[in-house]
Amino acid sequence: MDFKKSNQIAILGSGNIGLSLAKGLAQSGLYPASSITLTRRNIEALDEYKFQGFQVSADNVSASAQADIIVLAVLPQQLNQVLDQIAGQIDVSKHLIISVISGVSCEDIRNRLKKDVQVVRVMPNTAIAIKQSMTCISVGNASQENIELVKNIFNTVGICVVINEELMTSATALCACGVAFFLRSIRAASQGGVEVGFHAGEALKMAAQTAKGAADLLLQLASHPEHEIDKVTSPKGCTIAGLNEMEHNGFSSAMIKGIKLSAQKAGELYDKD
Ligand SMILES: NC(=O)C1=CN([C@@H]2O[C@H](COP(=O)(O)OP(=O)(O)OC[C@H]3O[C@@H](n4cnc5c(N)ncnc54)[C@H](OP(=O)(O)O)[C@@H]3O)[C@@H](O)[C@H]2O)C=CC1
Numbered sequence: 001m002d003f004k005k006s007n008q009i010a011i012l013g014s015g016n017i018g019l020s021l022a023k024g025l026a027q028s029g030l031y032p033a034s035s036i037t038l039t040r041r042n043i044e045a046l047d048e049y050k051f052q053g054f055q056v057s058a059d060n061v062s063a064s065a066q067a068d069i070i071v072l073a074v075l076p077q078q079l080n081q082v083l084d085q086i087a088g089q090i091d092v093s094k095h096l097i098i099s100v101i102s103g104v105s106c107e108d109i110r111n112r113l114k115k116d117v118q119v120v121r122v123m124p125n126t127a128i129a130i131k132q133s134m135t136c137i138s139v140g141n142a143s144q145e146n147i148e149l150v151k152n153i154f155n156t157v158g159i160c161v162v163i164n165e166e167l168m169t170s171a172t173a174l175c176a177c178g179v180a181f182f183l184r185s186i187r188a189a190s191q192g193g194v195e196v197g198f199h200a201g202e203a204l205k206m207a208a209q210t211a212k213g214a215a216d217l218l219l220q221l222a223s224h225p226e227h228e229i230d231k232v233t234s235p236k237g238c239t240i241a242g243l244n245e246m247e248h249n250g251f252s253s254a255m256i257k258g259i260k261l262s263a264q265k266a267g268e269l270y271d272k273d
């Protein structure tokens, strides 16, 4: 029997990232909707997912008892209550816990559960819904078999890398918050496009495809951004005029400072007590 497909997953906290993960997993075919239980307190908000074949529940305890993999996807400030609820159901010989929660270490989770259960920390982004996530994983105390299982899951819904746990808050800023940062820059480009003559809808589509092409130049050619920029900037041309104007206004500096602040904030989201 295929080990992975035999697993049941419970996603405790089915909000933005929990549902994005559920969609990506179901789309990938690795876990059918029927093998995924989605929980939240307001389950009426999950009606659409119930209709699609996911199991939905407001009961974290029974969802955890039935699952092999428990995904923690509530806000950091909601975590302790959930851990206290499910602690009694955790079976260290069966359960694997995957936490997507920012700023909470694997050790924090084990300490709260008072159990030496296997905990892996992952940082996906919302592009997981379309199998395009950049996901960072820190393996905690997981067995090699479970590490391979988690890597397989997150490689199926995007690309994953294993990193040291102390870099997880940095990964949160760069890769998870990063979706918002790049989206805002695409939105700003489209607003510039409107200023120079395009309707909003067409400007957004043109800006998004341009951003996608630029990213693919780096990913597909393993190229450096400045190398590709040099090819665009004709001498005395309009690209360098626009680019330098952006830099005079702090374009790179704003992105760097924003990522630094996000990473710092990511480390301050959880109150252990
Ligand atoms: N959004 C993102 O892009 C990413 C978020 N993260 C992390 O994922 C976590 C969730 O973030 P996000 O999805 O944005 O937040 P959301 O607020 O969208 O989702 C949290 C969900 O948890 C549910 N919830 C709250 N309390 C409970 C409970 N006791 N039992 C079950 N469900 C509960 C809420 O629903 P209800 O109120 O109905 O219970 C809500 O749907 C955070 O820790 C964040 O740091 C990580 C990577 C990316």
Ligand SMILES: O=C(O)[C@@H]1CCC=N1
Pocket: 102, 172, 176, 177
């Ligand atoms: O904004 C947040 O706190 C969460 C963590 C990463 C993305 N969203």
